Amino acid sequence: MAVSRTASAGAAKARKRPARPASRPAPPADAVQVGDLSEFLGYSLKRAQLRIFEDFIRCVAPLQLTPAQFSVLMLVETNPGRNQTEIASTLGILRPNFVALLDELESRDLCARSRSSNDRRSHILRLTDKGRAVLSRARKLIEARHEARLRELLGDHNRDLLLTMLGKIAREF
Amino acid sequence: MAVSRTASAGAAKARKRPARPASRPAPPADAVQVGDLSEFLGYSLKRAQLRIFEDFIRCVAPLQLTPAQFSVLMLVETNPGRNQTEIASTLGILRPNFVALLDELESRDLCARSRSSNDRRSHILRLTDKGRAVLSRARKLIEARHEARLRELLGDHNRDLLLTMLGKIAREF
DNA sequence: TATTGTTATACTCTATAACTATA
DNA sequence: TATAGTTATAGAGTATAACAATA
Numbered sequence: 001m002a003v004s005r006t007a008s009a010g011a012a013k014a015r016k017r018p019a020r021p022a023s024r025p026a027p028p029a030d031a032v033q034v035g036d037l038s039e040f041l042g043y044s045l046k047r048a049q050l051r052i053f054e055d056f057i058r059c060v061a062p063l064q065l066t067p068a069q070f071s072v073l074m075l076v077e078t079n080p081g082r083n084q085t086e087i088a089s090t091l092g093i094l095r096p097n098f099v100a101l102l103d104e105l106e107s108r109d110l111c112a113r114s115r116s117s118n119d120r121r122s123h124i125l126r127l128t129d130k131g132r133a134v135l136s137r138a139r140k141l142i143e144a145r146h147e148a149r150l151r152e153l154l155g156d157h158n159r160d161l162l163l164t165m166l167g168k169i170a171r172e173f
Numbered sequence: 174m175a176v177s178r179t180a181s182a183g184a185a186k187a188r189k190r191p192a193r194p195a196s197r198p199a200p201p202a203d204a205v206q207v208g209d210l211s212e213f214l215g216y217s218l219k220r221a222q223l224r225i226f227e228d229f230i231r232c233v234a235p236l237q238l239t240p241a242q243f244s245v246l247m248l249v250e251t252n253p254g255r256n257q258t259e260i261a262s263t264l265g266i267l268r269p270n271f272v273a274l275l276d277e278l279e280s281r282d283l284c285a286r287s288r289s290s291n292d293r294r295s296h297i298l299r300l301t302d303k304g305r306a307v308l309s310r311a312r313k314l315i316e317a318r319h320e321a322r323l324r325e326l327l328g329d330h331n332r333d334l335l336l337t338m339l340g341k342i343a344r345e346f
Numbered sequence: 347t348a349t350t351g352t353t354a355t356a357c358t359c360t361a362t363a364a365c366t367a368t369a
Numbered sequence: 370t371a372t373a374g375t376t377a378t379a380g381a382g383t384a385t386a387a388c389a390a391t392a
Contacts, residue, residue: 032259040320041323082205167217292369
């Protein structure tokens, strides 16, 4: 699977006859055929992920938050008082790479580091008031624009099923 | 969402009482809580995608194929005689980045470039015999190891539903 | 001796501009 | 002039080693 952010594929659903669903324009006869590739989960997973991130970024554009930054704010809000290693490792971010990410959030006054009094090696993380406010606005934007459109596309039931299966893959596969 | 390839999350399914499914060990009381973050599709999607790619790479390790290389071989087999621009754009790969990818496949004698006689600017792509053989072996490995385990985890029906929804997101969202 | 945060660094992916050869 | 393949390059994201401060 290759898959960057610019889609194109028109992958006509494989049929014996070239029947058209009428809802979707017929792909040009000379279009490249995606073929069996779309039957491999990794391919569709990657393309869907890129599409979702793209839309996520667009939806929170007013707040200038990347998905990574959003995930850090979410986790620090839910787990105030944790140190960098704990937050980073929960998100699958390596400690060295977490430094610049936090520097940025701190420079924008969204998140604050403070030395732990128990263990003076640790930096305890908390959201600032502004951080909480921005996160709250971000959640509302995502919920109202991003997740709502997704539920509209898939239906509530299927959307929840999708989330369940993705979680299962992430945790148990 | 941050999400790299090293997972950890234990995200106990939200309940009124701390009931344990018994199948999965209880997360340590001091574990960082993923909380609402796992309710955002982008987060689970990214983590699942990383997990799937990781397993994909492991399954085809004997053939030393990345997901991107696999997708190129698949597309060139299904669409012999197409040029670089057509194959690259279908996969969402930018033309400049496609050059090194093809160089590698060609140096390993899996894929061949040849100048088009119609338009001498174009490089026509075809799989070599070795390319077809390697791709065939790769498909068998993925099917037998990777996709089979996935079907086992999710069930055939859910797995197909998952693929359908991901395709819908990639194409229509 | 081990761990936390950090720096330095490298490698992969992705993105844009610009060149060349053809059209 | 426009397009195909290419080069150069820059920026993210991700990975490892090693250092200072602290335990």
